[in-house]
Amino acid sequence: MYSKDKFKLGSERSAIRELFEYGKRQARIVGAENVFDFSLGNPSVPAPKKVNATIKKLLKKYSSTELHGYTSAQGSIELRTAISNDLNSRFDANSTPDEFYISCGAAAALCSVFGALRTSSKTEIIAFAPYFPEYKVFVEGSGAKFKTCELDEKDFQFNFEALEKLINENTAGVIVNSPNNPSGVVYSKESLEKLSAFLEKKSKEFGHPIYIISDEPYRELVYDNIEVPFVPSIYANTIVCYSYSKSLSLPGERIGYVYVPGVCEDSKEIYAAVAGSARSLGYVCAPSLLQRVVTECVSEKPDLSVYDKNRRLLYEGLSQMGYSCVHPDGAFYLLVKSPKGDGNEFSNIAKEKNILVVSGESFGCKDYVRISYCVDTKVIQRALPYFKELIK
Amino acid sequence: MYSKDKFKLGSERSAIRELFEYGKRQARIVGAENVFDFSLGNPSVPAPKKVNATIKKLLKKYSSTELHGYTSAQGSIELRTAISNDLNSRFDANSTPDEFYISCGAAAALCSVFGALRTSSKTEIIAFAPYFPEYKVFVEGSGAKFKTCELDEKDFQFNFEALEKLINENTAGVIVNSPNNPSGVVYSKESLEKLSAFLEKKSKEFGHPIYIISDEPYRELVYDNIEVPFVPSIYANTIVCYSYSKSLSLPGERIGYVYVPGVCEDSKEIYAAVAGSARSLGYVCAPSLLQRVVTECVSEKPDLSVYDKNRRLLYEGLSQMGYSCVHPDGAFYLLVKSPKGDGNEFSNIAKEKNILVVSGESFGCKDYVRISYCVDTKVIQRALPYFKELIK
Numbered sequence: 001m002y003s004k005d006k007f008k009l010g011s012e013r014s015a016i017r018e019l020f021e022y023g024k025r026q027a028r029i030v031g032a033e034n035v036f037d038f039s040l041g042n043p044s045v046p047a048p049k050k051v052n053a054t055i056k057k058l059l060k061k062y063s064s065t066e067l068h069g070y071t072s073a074q075g076s077i078e079l080r081t082a083i084s085n086d087l088n089s090r091f092d093a094n095s096t097p098d099e100f101y102i103s104c105g106a107a108a109a110l111c112s113v114f115g116a117l118r119t120s121s122k123t124e125i126i127a128f129a130p131y132f133p134e135y136k137v138f139v140e141g142s143g144a145k146f147k148t149c150e151l152d153e154k155d156f157q158f159n160f161e162a163l164e165k166l167i168n169e170n171t172a173g174v175i176v177n178s179p180n181n182p183s184g185v186v187y188s189k190e191s192l193e194k195l196s197a198f199l200e201k202k203s204k205e206f207g208h209p210i211y212i213i214s215d216e217p218y219r220e221l222v223y224d225n226i227e228v229p230f231v232p233s234i235y236a237n238t239i240v241c242y243s244y245s246k247s248l249s250l251p252g253e254r255i256g257y258v259y260v261p262g263v264c265e266d267s268k269e270i271y272a273a274v275a276g277s278a279r280s281l282g283y284v285c286a287p288s289l290l291q292r293v294v295t296e297c298v299s300e301k302p303d304l305s306v307y308d309k310n311r312r313l314l315y316e317g318l319s320q321m322g323y324s325c326v327h328p329d330g331a332f333y334l335l336v337k338s339p340k341g342d343g344n345e346f347s348n349i350a351k352e353k354n355i356l357v358v359s360g361e362s363f364g365c366k367d368y369v370r371i372s373y374c375v376d377t378k379v380i381q382r383a384l385p386y387f388k389e390l391i392k
Numbered sequence: 393m394y395s396k397d398k399f400k401l402g403s404e405r406s407a408i409r410e411l412f413e414y415g416k417r418q419a420r421i422v423g424a425e426n427v428f429d430f431s432l433g434n435p436s437v438p439a440p441k442k443v444n445a446t447i448k449k450l451l452k453k454y455s456s457t458e459l460h461g462y463t464s465a466q467g468s469i470e471l472r473t474a475i476s477n478d479l480n481s482r483f484d485a486n487s488t489p490d491e492f493y494i495s496c497g498a499a500a501a502l503c504s505v506f507g508a509l510r511t512s513s514k515t516e517i518i519a520f521a522p523y524f525p526e527y528k529v530f531v532e533g534s535g536a537k538f539k540t541c542e543l544d545e546k547d548f549q550f551n552f553e554a555l556e557k558l559i560n561e562n563t564a565g566v567i568v569n570s571p572n573n574p575s576g577v578v579y580s581k582e583s584l585e586k587l588s589a590f591l592e593k594k595s596k597e598f599g600h601p602i603y604i605i606s607d608e609p610y611r612e613l614v615y616d617n618i619e620v621p622f623v624p625s626i627y628a629n630t631i632v633c634y635s636y637s638k639s640l641s642l643p644g645e646r647i648g649y650v651y652v653p654g655v656c657e658d659s660k661e662i663y664a665a666v667a668g669s670a671r672s673l674g675y676v677c678a679p680s681l682l683q684r685v686v687t688e689c690v691s692e693k694p695d696l697s698v699y700d701k702n703r704r705l706l707y708e709g710l711s712q713m714g715y716s717c718v719h720p721d722g723a724f725y726l727l728v729k730s731p732k733g734d735g736n737e738f739s740n741i742a743k744e745k746n747i748l749v750v751s752g753e754s755f756g757c758k759d760y761v762r763i764s765y766c767v768d769t770k771v772i773q774r775a776l777p778y779f780k781e782l783i784k
Contacts, residue, residue, distance in 0.1 A: 001564055001600040002658055002665045006508050010668025046456035059447060064438035068642045104496060104646070104675070111674030116398050134671075141672030143535075172393055208393040250460045252680025254496070266394060273394045276402025279526075280533030282503030283496070287679045288644025 014133060015362045016040060019347075023356045036355045036383040038371040041181065041332065043249040045307065045374070048300040051248060054293045067292070071285045074275060075102025075257070079295040083257060086298045091230040099262055101274050102286040104254040106217045106243035107138065108278065113213055113239055113258055114142035115277030116270060117172040121145075125213070126166055127175040128158055129364030130182050130335065132215070135175060142277075144172070148364050156183050156326055156335075157191040160198060167202055173211040173239075174199070178228060179218040182363045182370035183335045184311075184328025186222060189229045196235035203237070209265040212238040217256070220247035220301060222330040223308050236263040239270065244294055246331075247302055255290045307332045310373040310380055317384045321391050332374040335365065339391050343369045346390075353386045406525060407754045408432060411739075415748050428747045428775040430763040433573065433724065435641040437699065437766070440692040443640060446685045459684070463677045466667060467494025467649070471687040475649060478690045483622040491654055493666050494678045496646040498609045498635035499530065500670065505605055505631055505650055506534035507669030508662055509564040513537075517605070518558055519567040520550055521756030522574050522727065524607070527567060534669075536564065540756050548575050548718055548727075549583040552590060559594055565603040565631075566591070570620060571610040574755045574762035575727045576703075576720025578614060581621045588627035595629070601657040604630040609648070612639040612693060614722040615700050628655040631662065636686055638723075639694055647682045699724045702765040702772055709776050713783050724766040727757065731783050735761045738782075745778045 013021065016039055023037040058067060074080070080097035087093040103109040114125060123144040127135045129151040139146040149166055152159035163174075176195070178187040187195075195212070203210045214231040219242065222228055232238040243256035260271045285291075314334050318325050324337040336357070338346035343359035343366050350357050350369070360368035373380065405413065408431055415429040450459060466472070472489035479485040495501040506517060515536040519527045521543040531538040541558055544551035555566075568587070570579040579587075587604070595602045606623040611634070614620055624630040635648035652663045677683075706726050710717050716729040728749070730738035735751035735758050742749050742761070752760035765772065 001511060001603075002508055002662050003511055003669070006665040006668035006672065007661055008668065009671050010664035010666065040462075042457075042462055044457065047460055051460075052451050052456065055447065055451060059444050064444065064641065065434075065436065068439055068443075068644050070432075070434055070643045107674035107676050109674075111672075116394055119393060119395055137672050138674060141674075211393075249456065251462045252460050252677055252683075254676065254679055269399055270394050272402035273398040274402065276398035276400065277395070279401050280398065280503075280529050281673045282499035282501075282530060282533075284499050284646065285644055287646055287682065289681075290679065291644075 009137060016358050019356050019358055022351070026354060030354060034354055036379055036386070038373065038375065039356045039358055041372050041374060043246055043251060043374055044376065045249055045303055047249040048297060048302065050297050050300055051250070051293060054296045055289070058289065058292050067289055069288060071288050071291055073279065073285055075100065075286055076291050076295070079291045082295045082298045091233060093230065093232065093261070095259065095261060099260050099267070099271065101258040101260070101271065101278070102291060103256050103258055103278065104283055104286050105245060105256045106215060106241050107134065108254070108281070108283055109241035109243070109256050109258045110135070110213070110215060111138045111141060111281055112274045112278040112283070113241060114139050114144055115281065116273035117211060118142045118144040119172070122170045123172045124168070124170045125173050125175065126163070126171060130156070130180065130360065130368070131175065131364050132177060132181050133362040151365050156180070156185040157187060158195055160194065163198070167210070169206045171210050173213045175213045175215055176231060177215045179222060179330025181218065181331055182333045182360065183326050184331045184333050185326060186226055186228050186329040189234070192229050192231060192234045199235065199237070209237045214238050214240045216240060217243040217246050218331040221304060221307065221332060223304065223311060224329065226329040228330065232261045232263070236261070237265055239264065248294070248297060248300060249302060250290070253287060253290045255286050255294055306377065307374060310375065310377055313377065313380050314371060314373050318387060321388050323387070323391060332372060334371040334373060335360065335368045336371060337368055341367055343367055350390055353390065355383055355386055355390070401529060408750050411748050411750055414743070418746060422746060426746055428771055428778070430765065430767065431748045431750055433764050433766060435638055435643060435766050436768065437641055437695050439641040440689060440694065442689050442692055443642070443685060446688045447681070450681065450684050459681055461680060463680050463683055465671065465677055467492065467678055468683050468687070471683045474687045474690045483625060485622065485624065485653070487651065487653060491652050491659070491663065493650040493652070493663065493670065494683060495648050495650055495670065496675055496678050497637060497648045498607060498633050499526065500646070500673070500675055501633035501635070501648050501650045502527070502605070502607060503530045503533060503673055504666045504670040504675070505633060506531050506536055507673065508665035509603065510534045510536040511564070514562045515564045516560070516562045517565050517567065518555070518563060522548070522572065522752065523567065523756050524569060524573045525754040543757050548572070548577040549579060550587055552586065555590070559602070561598045563602050565605045567605045567607055568623060569607045571614060571722025573610065573723055574725045574752065574757070575718050576723045576725045577718060578618055578620050578721040581626070584621050584623060584626045591627065591629070601629045606630050606632045608632060609635040609638050610723040613696060613699065613724060615696065615703060616721065618721040620722065624653045624655070628653070629657055631656065640686070640689060640692060641694060642682070645679060645682045647678050647686055698769065699766060702767065702769055705769065705772050706763060706765050710779060713780050715779070715783060724764060726763040726765060727752065727760045728763060729760055733759055735759055742782060745782065747775055747778055747782070
C-alpha cells in the first residue's frame with residue numbers, strides 16, 4: 001500500500017547524484033585530491049558579500065515575528081516590487097508586482113506551472129533536447145505527459161522538423177532553458193523569433209495558446225557579453241520560471257519565482273492557477289528571511305571570473321586534444337562528444353581514471369558527456385592530462 | 393487551457409485568510425486598535441533567542457557555499473541525527489537518523505506522505521472532525537479521496553461509530569492531529585489505544601496496513617503539564633509529520649520533517665516513496681541555513697506563558713458569560729459553540745463588532761467558531777466586553 005512510482009523515484013538516484021555519491025566514496029579510498037568530480041551543478045563561487053551582510057542587518061532591524069513569520073502565499077510585496085523593478089529596468093518588461101509569484105526555487109516554480117497548465121491526462125509538455133532530466137519528473141508529477149524534441153546537433157538550437165511532428169492539440173507548453181543545462185548554449189534571438197512564429201501559427205491551428213515555459217536559472221551566468229534574449233518580449237505567451245540558486249549562489253535556500261506577464265493570454269487565470277497549484281503541492285510561502293534578503297540583493301551579480309576562467313581552460317584544452325565540444329556561452333557546463341560515440345561508455349572509462357563526467361543519456365544527448373565546471377580551477381588543471389590519456 | 397481546479401484553489405481564499413484580509417482593510421477604516429483579529433494561527437511569541445544567535449554564529453563559522461549550498465534531498469545528516477536523538481531521549485522512540493526526511497514545513501511533509509500512500513484514484517484518507525481545512529487540499533492534490541469522520545461532540549475524541557461506517561478496503565490512512573487545530577484538544581492515551589486496536593483489526597480484515605498520519609505541529613504547545621501521547625509507541629504503523637513553525641515560532645521559514653519509524657510496515661519502502669513524492673512535487677531540499685539553525689535549536693522550547701495566560705483569560709471569561717467552550721489543553725485555539733447554533737451566523741454578527749472569529753464550517757464543526765489566541769493579551773482583554781454584548 002505505497003505508490004510504486006513514487007518509490008521508484010525515491011530509491012533510484014539520478015545519474016548525476018549517483019556519480020556524485022560514487023565520487024565521495026572513491027575520495028575516501030584514493031584521496032579527495034585524486035578524484036576529479038565534474039558531476040554536480042553546485043555553485044563554487046560564494047554568494048555576493050551583501051547577502052550575509054543583509055542577513056546580519058535584518059536580524060537587528062526586524063522583530064522575530066516579522067522576520068520569521070508567514071508572508072502571503074504569493075510572496076512579500078516588497079520582494080515582488082523589487083523583482084518587477086529590476087526586470088523593468090533591464091528588459092523593458094513593463095511588469096507589475098502582482099505578476100510575480102515567489103517560489104521555493106525553480107523546481108517549485110516549474111511544478112506549479114505544470115500543475116496550472118495540466119487540464120487532463122492528455123496534456124503534453126515538450127522539452128527540447130538537450131534538457132535538464134528532472135523536467136520529466138516534474139511534468140509527470142503534475143499528471144501531464146512529457147515529450148522530448150530531438151536534438152539538432154548542428155547548432156544545438158531548436159529542431160523545428162522534429163517539433164512539427166511532435167506538436168499537437170494536446171500540447172500545452174514547450175520548455176525553453178536558456179542558457180541551457182547541459183549544453184551552455186544561449187538560444188539566439190533568431191531561433192526564438194522562429195519558435196515564436198511557429199507557436200503562434202500552431203496556437204491558431206489548435207485554437208488555444210501554447211505557452212513557452214522559460215526556465216532561466218542561468219540567465220545571469222553568461223560570458224563574453226553575450227546577450228540572453230528576454231523571451232516574454234519575443235513571445236507574449238511566455239511564463240518565466242527563475243531561481244536565485246545560481247545567480248546569487250544560494251542553491252540550498254530555495255528561492256525563485258514564477259512570472260506571468262500581463263500580456264500573456266489568460267494571465268490572471270494562469271497566475272491564480274499557479275497559486276492554486278503551489279497550494280495543493282504544500283507550498284505555504286517561500287522562506288521568509290530569504291525573501292527579505294533577496295529583496296535587497298535582487299540586482300547583485302555573481303562573480304563570473306572563476307567560471308569564465310574554467311570555461312576557457314576546459315574548452316580550449318579539450319578542443320586542442322581533439323575533443324569535439326559544444327561552445328558554451330553561459331551556465332557552467334561543457335558538453336563534450338564521446339570519442340567512443342557513446343556517453344555512457346565514455347563516462348565509465350573516465351570513471352576508472354577518477355574523472356567523473358555525467359553521461360548525456362538522461363539529458364537526451366546520449367553521444368555526449370556533461371562536464372560541470374563550477375569547481376576549483378586546480379581540479380581542471382590537474383585533470384587535463386588524464387583527459388589527454390583518455391582520448392588516446 | 394489552464395486547470396480550472398487549480399484556478400479555483402488559487403482564486404478562492406480560505407475562510408481564515410478571507411477574514412484576515414478583511415481585518416486588515418477594516419483596520420484602515422476604524423483603526424487597528426478597534427479590530428480584534430482572532431483569525432490566523434500565526435505565532436505571536438518570538439522565536440527562542442538562540443535562533444537568531446545561532447544564525448549569527450553560523451555566518452561566522454561556515455563559508456557561503458557550505459551555508460547556502462544544496463544539502464542532500466533527505467536533509468543534512470547533522471539535523472536528522474539531532475532530531476533522532478531528541479525524540480529518543482524524550483519518548484524512547486528508538487529512531488535512527490535515516491528514518492527522518494527533512495521537509496519544507498508540515499504542509500510539504502503531509503503532501504509528500506499522501507503522495508507516497510496514494511496507489512490509485514480509489515485511495516482514501518480519513519480525517520477526524522474537527523480538522524485543519526487544508527488537509528482536503530493536500531489529500532486531493534495527491535490524487536486521493538478525502539473523507540471526513542463526523543464529530544463526537546461529547547468529548548471531541550474519535551467517533552468510532554462514524555469511523556466504522558467510513559473505513560473500507562481503500563482506506564490508506566487516517567490523520568490524527570494532536571493537540572488539535574481547531575479544538576486544542578489532546579487525544580488521550582485511551583482514545584489512541586482504542587484507535588490502534590480498531591485499525592489493527594481493520595488492517596487484518598482488508599489485508600493491508602492502514603497508517604496513522606500523525607500531524608504534530610502543536611506537539612510542544614501544551615498546558616498544565618498535560619502529556620501528549622507519542623503515537624508511534626501506541627500504533628506501529630504511524631507516520632509522523634512535524635513542523636518547527638509553532639514550536640520555534642518560525643512559520644515563514646518552512647522547516648519540518650517526516651518520520652517513518654523502522655517498526656512501520658514497509659518502512660524503507662514508505663520512506664523511499666516519501667522521498668520520491670517530495671521530488672516529484674519539486675522539493676529539492678529544505679532551506680539549508682535553517683537546517684543548520686534547527687540542528688542547534690532542536691531542544692529549544694517555546695515560551696508558552698503568554699499563550700497560557702490568553703487561554704485562561706478567554707476560556708474562563710467566555711465560560712462565565714455563558715458561552716459553551718471546548719477546554720483546550722494545547723495549541724492556541726479555542727473552539728466556542730455559537731449561541732445562535734450556527735458558526736457562520738455568529739462569525740458574521742461578531743464581524744459587525746469587529747471581532748474576527750472563523751466559522752467552524754470548513755473545520756467540519758459548523759456549529760462552532762474558532763478563536764486563535766496567539767495574539768497580544770490586551771486584544772483579548774479589550775475584546776471581552778464585546779463578547780459579553782454578543783451573547784445577550
